Amino acid sequence: MALPPVSDTGAVLVTGASSGIGEQIAREFARRGYRVILVARRAELLDALATSLRRADVLAADLADPAQRAGLADRVAGLGLTVDVLVNNAGLANLGAVASVDPAAELRLVEVDVAAVVDLCGRFVPGMVSRGRGAVLNVASVGAFGPVPWQASYGAAKAFVLSYTQAMGEELRGTGVTAATLCPGPVRTGFGEAAGIPDEEAEKLLPKFLWEQAGDVARTAVEGLARGATVIVPGAPNRVAALLYRLAPRWLLLPILARSHPGRTRT
Known part of the structure; x- marks a missing residue:
């Protein structure tokens, strides 16, 4: 079994747990009996979620800040827990052409979407290996398969x-x-709205059959992790889209993506 068993001292650490897919993944692990550690910037949202779960701890942190990331391992140890499952879900998205976006915002995205993943894996995976049990779930996107x-x-x-x-x-x-x-493909979470693409606008551009609910994505993710899957794409239509994304010639694919993306009209 790819998931470690539930234990009194082991926990599932979920970043970006205050809403959307992260919240639902935390709920799914809690439903399975795991203790969860909720990490995000917005402590009040984490506290509200924790009260609805049976065994949950809150560690508010801004993952764009290397010092706050570095402190998480000691804070987890201070709870008397070890991280048996690490879920790197926290992420940011910016919208617009490279020639017009804010460099500071771009670098913050890199800190959260890239550096935090490397940082937290580097801090928690060694302990998993030494104990001989553990699992990591890193959240990407269908967009990971191409530019x-x-x-x-x-x-x-x-x-x-x-x-x-x-x-x-x-x-x-x-x-x-x-x-x-x-x-995952498009998911109704409000994530796009934070980047400047409200779900209502995106739904006009992307076929309805591609859209997934956050709860369904979370269940598919945890089930896939439990059976040892290495790449998990929720929904058959999105699996087809991911395959096409990987195989289509870039000279054909990129102009189509560029013309259809809502960011084209916002620069």
């Missing part, structure tokens, strides 16, 4: 997460620790 014009940094960050996790998973073979990448 994303008008969201160049986001697509590149998610491609990094996919490549990094696949390589790490191979390194972990035989250790009792597994690693998987979750690559």
Whole structure:
């Protein structure tokens, strides 16, 4: 079984747990009896979620801040817990052409979407290996399978997460620790709105059959992790889209993506 068993001292650490997919993944693990550690910037939302779960701890932190990331391991140890499952779900997305976006916002995206994944894996995976049990779920996107014009940094960050996790998973073979990448398509979470693309606008551009609910994505993710899947794409239509994304010639694919992306009209 790819998921470690429930224990009194082991926990599932979920970043970006205050809403959306992260919240639902935390709920799914809690439903399965795991203790969860909820990490995000908004402590009040984490506290509200924790009260609805049976065993949950809150560690508010801004993952764009290297010092706050570095402190998480000691804070977890202070709870008397070890991280048996690490879920790197926290993420940011920016919208617009490279020539017009704010460099500071781009670098913050890299800190959260890339550096935090590497940082937290580097801090918690060694303990999993030493104990001979554990699992890592890093959240990417269908956009990880190819470039994303008008969201160049986001697509590149998610491609990094996919490549990094696949390589790490191979390194972990035989250790009792597994690693998987979750690559969802469009999900109604409000994540896009934070980047400047409200769900209502995105739904006009993307076919309805591609859209998934956050709860369904979370269940698919945890089930995939439990059976040892390495790349998890929720929904058959999105699995087809991911395949086409990987196989289509870039000279054909990129102009189509660029013309259809809402960011094209916002620069």
